[in-house]
Amino acid sequence: MSHSMTFSQAINDALSTAMHIDKNVICYGLGTPDPKGIFGTSLGLQEKFGPERVFDMPCSENGMTGIAIGASLNGIRPVMTHQRLDFFLLAMDQLINNAANWKYMFGGNGGSVPITIRLIIGRGWGQGPTHSQSLHSWFAHVPGLKVVSPTTAKDAKGLLLSSIFDDDPVLFLEHRWLHNHTEEVPEGDFRLPLGKASLLREGSDLSVVSMSYMTVEAIHAIDYLHKECNVNCDLIDLRSINPIDWKTIVDSVRKTGRLLVLDTGWETLSVAGEIIARCATECFDSFKCPPVRMALQDCPTPTSCALTKNYYKEAADVGQAIAKMLNIEISLEPLKQLRGINHDVPGDWFKGPF
Amino acid sequence: MTVDKKTALELYSKMLLIRFCEESIAARYHSEKKMRCPTHLSTGQEAVPAAAGQALRSDDFVVSTHRSHGHYLGKGGDLNRMIAEIHGKKSGCSRGWGGSMHLIDRSVGFVGSTAIVAGTIPVGVGLGLSIKLKKTDQVSCVFLGDAATEEGVFYESVNFAVVKQLPVLFICENNLYSVYSHLKVRQPEGRSIASMVQGMGCSAVSGNGNDVAESYEKISTAVASIRNGNGPVFLEFATYRWREHCGPDFDNHIGYRSEEEFKEWKKKDPVEAFENKLLLDNVIDKSMIDELKSMTQALVDNAFELADRDEFPDFYDNSVFKEVIR
Incomplete structure (x- = not known):
């Protein structure tokens, strides 16, 4: 059985399912039980599972991360949520010094740290420099952490359940612009394995590797190019940023010989750069043209909607990059018109304020 | 005598073990060059770790800091495995x-020590x-130093x-120094850490951290209150580390603290003070002390011998971490 639901309902469903299955799962974060329930993702949980297991927290990101670690060492599986990733930067000490290292530094005798930290990434609507940073490459750099970043509602549920029941610390990144994505989501204990990418489009001309919200823009671009000039691309949605599903990526590049990587973060030292480096070392001879990474320009996020227009990448930018790599001429104007709304919102459903 | 005889002997034995262990590390550190890692010794601070280990149950939890040998041993952590660990052995x-x-040592509730202040x-x-x-009805005990409260x-x-x-x-062991920085350059003079924590709504008590009987009583009272569901307790104990912040040497000559200050504290040696008290109260006699000391030293020497004979771990034998290590 499955039900049509939004990404945020799928998150809520995953949390509820996890808490039903295992009484050791707890949820907390600023605003978790508040009337808005973190964009709907935690609505009703406190009513269902009680204030001992679902609770609000002090503005103490670092302390509360360490508290999750400590509780997890005695069998609790905490899920902590931050309404914006940027607040979680206060917790790098506990995340990296303790959570990431714990299993290794005690030679396995310290047990593992089964915590899940949900981080929401903002975009547009004036989120600006401190409400929209996409720092998955930081987290993915550190051995001992897993980094998950779903694009679709179904993946959100399946991967969140797997993250909660994984024995290592998992950073679960939710792009705010995906919260309204709707699809059929299986009911009950539906899990997807961590570390497996998903092939959303199949083709032999070019490989697009993408993540999180950029996958949505990529779908529009790839479908448009297919319709207009019969270009066929592989579209690989990473889903997991650490570990990365290298086999799926390398196999695709061996097939197509062309690689475009889309990244929601900054360009320099990005995950996109790492993917290109890995493909260069593993299948250099397959490349028919230089690989391209498309990420954010290396500058803090501007606030004004006039400035973000040139900061973020859209379907037309993706289409243009693909066309250039394949050496084809195509008008991208219809792709630009496709959105039909201002560039700084994901759709009519988004009314702000954050 | 305010603690019963059996407890007093346990406290004394724990302090001896910590003292002999730390002093043996100090004595062997430079000459053997086999303990190839930073070590933060607890010599001079044996009372609080011994008292806490005695007052807590084996299933109570303890977490600790960079200066954790005493806390580990006090809680009943395995001596041989600690010495082997300091030698980097399997x-x-x-x-x-x-x-x-x-x-x-999870088998005795010692959940771990790490090296970031307050970590x-x-x-x-x-x-x-x-x-x-x-x-x-367990209790979770957190050891910290004065600097961690910053x-x-x-x-x-x-x-x-x-x-x-x-x-x-x-349990805050206030030994006055964070590396070479005195408390007075880090916190306002005259403000007690315990009173400050009291102001946060946490029950707080201070005491003499070089008096093992007093420490034991205060910790026991706190543990009983916590076990009864009365919420957290903060204890601040005044004490002093004899040796340098990190390493086996004395460093009173380098200028951040004085030989006089060290000597004043050395007069308050927690092990010697309790030993004298036990003699005075006829809990123990000189021959028992000598026997206990030689037995303890033999245990420690044996631990070093076992560690020396043990193998080093293999970097590539990381099957436990295969999912963590890329």
Whole structure:
């Protein structure tokens, strides 16, 4: 059985399912039980599972991360949520010094740290420099952490359940612009394995590797190019940023010989750069043209909607990059018109304020 | 005598073990060059770790700091495995992966020590949260130094422990120095750490950390109160480390503290003071002391011998971590 639901309902469903299955799962974060329930993702949980297991927290990101670690060492599986990733930067000490290292530094005798930290990434609507940073490459750099970043509602549920029941610390990144994505989501204990990418489009001309919200823009671009000039691309949605599903990526590049990587973060030292480096070392001879990474320009996020227009990448930018790599001429104007709304919102459903 | 005879002997034995262990590390560190990691010795600070280990149950949790040998041994952590760990050997309590600053013995509730100031404070509070959720009557004990009370995460953790009335015992050993920096350049003079924590709504008591009987009584009272569901307690104990912040040497000559100050504290040697008290109270006689001392030293020497004979771990034998290591 499955039900049509939004990404945020799928998150809520995953949390509820996890808490039903295992009484050791707890949820907390600023605003978790508040009337808005973190964009709907935690609505009703406190009513269902009680204030001992679902609770609000002090503005103490670092302390509360360490508290999750400590509780997890005695069998609790905490899920902590931050309404914006940027607040979680206060917790790098506990995340990296303790959570990431714990299993290794005690030679396995310290047990593992089964915590899940949900981080929401903002975009547009004036989120600006401190409400929209996409720092998955930081987290993915550190051995001992897993980094998950779903694009679709179904993946959100399946991967969140797997993250909660994984024995290592998992950073679960939710792009705010995906919260309204709707699809059929299986009911009950539906899990997807961590570390497996998903092939959303199949083709032999070019490989697009993408993540999180950029996958949505990529779908529009790839479908448009297919319709207009019969270009066929592989579209690989990473889903997991650490570990990365290298086999799926390398196999695709061996097939197509062309690689475009889309990244929601900054360009320099990005995950996109790492993917290109890995493909260069593993299948250099397959490349028919230089690989391209498309990420954010290396500058803090501007606030004004006039400035973000040139900061973020859209379907037309993706289409243009693909066309250039394949050496084809195509008008991208219809792709630009496709959105039909201002560039700084994901759709009519988004009314702000954050 | 305010503690019973059996307890007094336990406290004395624990202090001796810590003292002899630390002094043996100091004596062998430079000459053997086999303990190839930073070591923060607890010599001079044996009373509080011994008292806490005695007052807590084996299933109570302890987390600790960079200066954790005493806390580990006091709680009943395996001596041989600690010495092996400091030697980076396979039979070490962290299988040789952790070193002196990352000790663990879950079989006696020693959940871990790490080396970032205040780093394990929230971990101990999280253990307290887990106890509350699992509805057991355990206590989670967090060891910290005076400098840890300057870290933001200390306030975050105490605050949460108070908000949720968690079964957490904070034990602050105030030894006046953070590396070479005296308390007075780090915290306002005249403000006591315990009173400040009291102001956060946490029950707080201070005491003489070089008096093992007093420490034991204060810790026992706190543990009983916490076990009865009365929420967290913070204890501040005044004490002094004899040797340098990190390493086996004395460093009174380098200029950050005076030989006179050290000598004043050395007069308050917690091991010697308690030994004299036990003699005076006829709990123990000179021959028993000698026997206990030679027995303890033999245990420590044996631990060094075992560590020396043990193998080093293999970097590539990391099957436990295969999912973590890329």
